Amino acid sequence: MNSRATFGDFIRAADQHLDEAFVELAVIRTTTDGGTLVREATAGLRRLVTVLERCARDLTPADWQVPERYRPLLTAWGRASIQAREALSHSAALLRAAGSGQEPRADDTEPGSIYRRLESAARELSIGRDLLGTHFATGIDGSRQGRSEWAPVIDSDPVSRALMAEIVSLGAMTGSHCARLTWISGGTPETAPARQRLSAACHWLMAAGCAIQSADQADSVPRDTHELLHAIPVNAEPERPVLRGDETVTELCEGAIAIAERARRASRALVRDAAWSPATSGTSLRHAAAACAATSYHCEILLRTLAGQQFPERSQLHDQLLGSADTVRNARATWLKAAHSWDQMFTDAPKVTSRAAADTADLAYWTGRLAFADAEWTLSRGPSQAIRPPESLAANPEDARCVIATVHHACETITRLAGSDYQQIQVAARAGRLLVTTRSLDESYDIPHPITRAPAHRVDAVIATYGDAEAVSRTATTVMDQLAATTGTASRLLTAARNAIAPTHGDAQNTAEVRDPQVAPLAREVESAGSAQRFVRPPPAAEDTPLQPGTAARRLARGVIGPNREPPLPQRQSACEVGEPIVAAPTSDAIADRHIRIDAAARSLGASRSKELELEL
Numbered sequence: 001m002n003s004r005a006t007f008g009d010f011i012r013a014a015d016q017h018l019d020e021a022f023v024e025l026a027v028i029r030t031t032t033d034g035g036t037l038v039r040e041a042t043a044g045l046r047r048l049v050t051v052l053e054r055c056a057r058d059l060t061p062a063d064w065q066v067p068e069r070y071r072p073l074l075t076a077w078g079r080a081s082i083q084a085r086e087a088l089s090h091s092a093a094l095l096r097a098a099g100s101g102q103e104p105r106a107d108d109t110e111p112g113s114i115y116r117r118l119e120s121a122a123r124e125l126s127i128g129r130d131l132l133g134t135h136f137a138t139g140i141d142g143s144r145q146g147r148s149e150w151a152p153v154i155d156s157d158p159v160s161r162a163l164m165a166e167i168v169s170l171g172a173m174t175g176s177h178c179a180r181l182t183w184i185s186g187g188t189p190e191t192a193p194a195r196q197r198l199s200a201a202c203h204w205l206m207a208a209g210c211a212i213q214s215a216d217q218a219d220s221v222p223r224d225t226h227e228l229l230h231a232i233p234v235n236a237e238p239e240r241p242v243l244r245g246d247e248t249v250t251e252l253c254e255g256a257i258a259i260a261e262r263a264r265r266a267s268r269a270l271v272r273d274a275a276w277s278p279a280t281s282g283t284s285l286r287h288a289a290a291a292c293a294a295t296s297y298h299c300e301i302l303l304r305t306l307a308g309q310q311f312p313e314r315s316q317l318h319d320q321l322l323g324s325a326d327t328v329r330n331a332r333a334t335w336l337k338a339a340h341s342w343d344q345m346f347t348d349a350p351k352v353t354s355r356a357a358a359d360t361a362d363l364a365y366w367t368g369r370l371a372f373a374d375a376e377w378t379l380s381r382g383p384s385q386a387i388r389p390p391e392s393l394a395a396n397p398e399d400a401r402c403v404i405a406t407v408h409h410a411c412e413t414i415t416r417l418a419g420s421d422y423q424q425i426q427v428a429a430r431a432g433r434l435l436v437t438t439r440s441l442d443e444s445y446d447i448p449h450p451i452t453r454a455p456a457h458r459v460d461a462v463i464a465t466y467g468d469a470e471a472v473s474r475t476a477t478t479v480m481d482q483l484a485a486t487t488g489t490a491s492r493l494l495t496a497a498r499n500a501i502a503p504t505h506g507d508a509q510n511t512a513e514v515r516d517p518q519v520a521p522l523a524r525e526v527e528s529a530g531s532a533q534r535f536v537r538p539p540p541a542a543e544d545t546p547l548q549p550g551t552a553a554r555r556l557a558r559g560v561i562g563p564n565r566e567p568p569l570p571q572r573q574s575a576c577e578v579g580e581p582i583v584a585a586p587t588s589d590a591i592a593d594r595h596i597r598i599d600a601a602a603r604s605l606g607a608s609r610s611k612e613l614e615l616e617l
Contacts, residue, residue: 004233004234004236004238005131005233005234006131006230006231006232006233006234007128007131007132007229007230007231007232007233008229008230008231008232009128010124010125010127010128010131011124011125011128011166011230012230013124014120014121014122014124014125014128014170015121015170017117017118017120017121017124018117018118018121018170018173018174020117021044021114021117021118021121021174021177022173022177024113024114024117025114025177025178025180025181037114037181038181038182038194038195038198039194040113040114040115041114041115041118041178041181041198042095042194042197042198042201043115044114044115044116044117044118044119044122045095045118045174045175045178045198045201045202046092046095046096047118047119047122048118048119048121048122048125048171048174049088049091049092049095049171049201049205050092050122051122051125051126051129052088052125052167052168052170052171053085053088053089053091053092054129055125055129055163055167056081056084056085056088056164056167056168057085058129058132059081059085059160059163059164060081060082060085075219076214076215076218076219077161077164077215077219079211079215080164080211080212080214080215081164081212081215083207083208083211084164084168084208084209084211084212085208087204087205087207087208087211088168088171088204088205088208090201090204091171091175091201091202091204091205091208092201094197094198094200094201094204095197095198095201097197118174121170121174125167125170131232131234132154132163132232134147134148134234134235134236135147135148135150135151135154135232135235136151136154147235148235148265148268149264149265149268150232150233150235150497152501153228153232153497153500153501154232156500156501157500158221158222158225158228158500159225159228159229159500161215161221161225162221162225162226162228162229163229164212165212165216165221165226166226166229168208168209168211168212169209169212171205171208171209172205172206172208172209172210172212173209174205175201175202175203175204175205175206175209176202176205176206178198178202179198179199179202179203179206181195181198182195182196182198182199182202224492224493224496225496225500227493227496228493228496228497228500231493237262237265238258238261238262239258240258240259240262240362241254241255241258241259241366243255243365243366243369245375245376246375247369249370249392249393249394249395249399249402249403250398250399250402252366252369252370252406253370253402253403253405253406254402255366256363256366256367256370256406256409256410257405257406257409257491259359259362259363259366260363260406260409260410260412260413261409261413262359262362263356263359263360263362263363263413263416263417264412264413264416264417266354266355266356266359267356267416267417267420268420270354270356270420270421270423270424271420271423271424271427274423274424274425274427274428274431275427275428275430275431275433276431277349278349278350278352279349279352279354279355279356280347280349280354280424280427280428280433281346281347281349281350281351281352281353281354282342282345282346282347282349283346283351283352283353284352284353284354284356284357285342285357285421285425286339286342287353287357287360287361288354288356288357288360288361288417288421289335289336289338289339289342289421289469290335290336290339291357291360291361291363291364292331292335292338292360292364292414292417292418292469292473293332293335293336293339294364294367294368294379294383295360295363295364295367295410295413295414296328296329296331296332296335296414296476297329297332297383298364298367298368298370298371298410299325299328299367299407299410299411300325300328300329300332301371301372301387302367302370302371302393302403302406302407303321303322303324303325303328303407304321304322304325305371305387305388305390305393305394306321306390306393306394306400306403306404307321307322307325308390309390309391309393309394316486317486317487320482320483320486321483323479324407324476324479324480324483327472327475327476327479328407328411328476328479330472330475330476331411331414331469331472331473331475331476334465334468334469334472334473335414335469335473337465337468337469338421338462338465338466338469341461341462341465342462344436344437344440344458345434345435345436345454345458345462346434346435346436347428347433347434347435348433348435349433356417356420360413360414360417361379363410363413364379365378365379367406367410370388370393370403370406371387371388372385372386372387372388373385373386373387373388373389373392374386400487401487401488401489401490402489404480404483404484404487404489404491405484405489405490405491407480408477408480408481408483408484408489408491408494409491409494411473411476411477411480412477412480412494414473414476415470415473415474415476415477418466418469418470418473418474419470421466421469422463422466422467422469422470425459425462425463425466426463429454429459429463432453434453434454434459434462435451435452435453435454436451436452436453436454436455436458437450437451438450438451438452441455481494481495481498
């Protein structure tokens with residue numbers, strides 16, 4: 001139910017191009033023109049590995065050089081990510097050196113050639129990387145800042161691991177197939193160095209795959225995380241749907257879900273600008289609360305209608321639907337109270353309606369069209385209308401899942417809106433923007449003005465009401481999470497996204513000041529850097545001896561994770577010196593069958609070439 005391009009579209013397209021390239025390699029193994037094939041494969045593989053290396057650098061800072069004494073402090077994925085990134089860097093350097101001669105041009109190659117296939121796969125992966133980059137922006141200070149609700153999901157620990165596993169596995173599989181070109185006869189002595197470099201580059205790609213495979217065996221990435229990664233859309237706002245009057249249930253559900261996402265996007269800017277923005281007005285807050293109450297009522301109707309149509313009484317799903325309807329009903333009562341709290345309070349802004357409040361009203365409009373039988377129902381007609389017949393709402397199981405997904409998105413939206421309204425009211429109160437009429441106060445207030453700032457007890461009452469609305473709405477969302485998981489709706493990705501960004505253990509950045517004089521200057525830079533817990537082991541249990549500031553763990557957390565910073569660590573070491581040898585498990589995977597070690601790939605270059613490679617890198 002999302003027409004926008006997603007990251008999975010480009011990953012699947014790249015995978016298809018690589019499959020076609022592998023088929024082409026299997027067909028041409030007996031050809032005699034081995035030199036041309038080596039040149040084409042080297043050029044195409046160089047383009048592919050360049051994109052893979054850039055993706056790996058996005059996930060792990062390029063200046064990570066962890067000494068051996070710090071390695072026990074890293075998680076399995078921390079060690080594997082560093083080893084994989086360095087292996088990709090070595091492979092890219094070898095391919096650049098091998099491609100210093102004459103390069104094949106796209107116009108000179110056949111449409112189905114190896115070069116064309118690999119170049120197409122690299123282009124698809126590059127577009128996918130750019131798609132993920134649309135969710136971020138560079139701040140004035142050069143820091144990376146999120147621009148959408150998907151930004152924390154992309155930066156989360158599980159999704160980052162899934163992305164690393166995806167890109168490295170593509171490179172490892174491609175390397176295992178391209179390595180076969182070095183066995184094809186028909187080459188000349190002049191092509192021997194190019195064959196050697198191509199073989200070594202492929203070995204580095206397979207070594208990166210073995211590193212990630214080892215980490216995945218120690219701490220596997222859940223399958224739903226890969227599904228969540230593939231579902232990340234381009235950061236583009238959905239168009240505002242327009243009702244025609246003859247929409248089907250599926251079209252109404254799709255429109256309501258698009259409106260729900262628009263409302264969530266609009267609510268992101270409310271807290272940031274609450275101290276001055278005209279969008280923070282009593283009129284806007286009242287309209288948003290009333291729309292949330294109407295949406296909750298419509299969702300309750302939809303759940304009860306589904307419970308009476310599709311499922312037998314006292315079955316597990318029937319009881320789950322009725323329980324979800326009761327929880328959503330509680331949210332409606334709390335939102336009505338929040339709307340009435342603005343009867344005698346307002347802000348210094350004019351009577352305008354924010355974009356978030358307008359989108360929330362649209363959500364109530366679309367869910368009402370879905371809940372009521374009248375095809376021309378509007379918000380002005382109120383809730384006293386005939387309910388849509390059960391057989392019209394859910395004529396088949398797919399319609400039932402669409403309705404459940406719509407309710408799930410609606411609950412997620414009102415929960416987000418409750419949190420943003422709760423925070424923007426607090427900001428507006430601190431800025432002195434909440435006002436009341438003097439005549440609404442008791443006689444103890446002697447104020448010679450018709451309007452004055454709202455007293456503290458009234459502000460606290462409004463804030464408490466919105467806190468209750470957020471708590472009840474969050475409970476309704478949690479119940480809908482369970483219902484979406486039971487029915488297998490597409491909206492279960494909302495739960496996966498929320499679980500991905502939830503902290504799993506204490507953040508290593510939230511510590512006391514660093515006492516190490518070499519690392520202390522980096523402390524402030526690391527505060528805004530990436531997630532330390534992605535690579536550093538979690539703190540010990542309460543009964544264990546805690547790690548004190550200034551120890552190796554704190555120095556690692558403070559001094560190593562800063563992106564694009566040069567940590568005060570020893571000189572650069574190769575991947576073989578930094579990490580232990582990696583041996584793949586005996587599985588049927590094409591990467592693991594070769595039992596490639598990282599140090600074996602280095603030895604295949606020869607001692608003289610290894611020194612040249614270190615100078616090039």
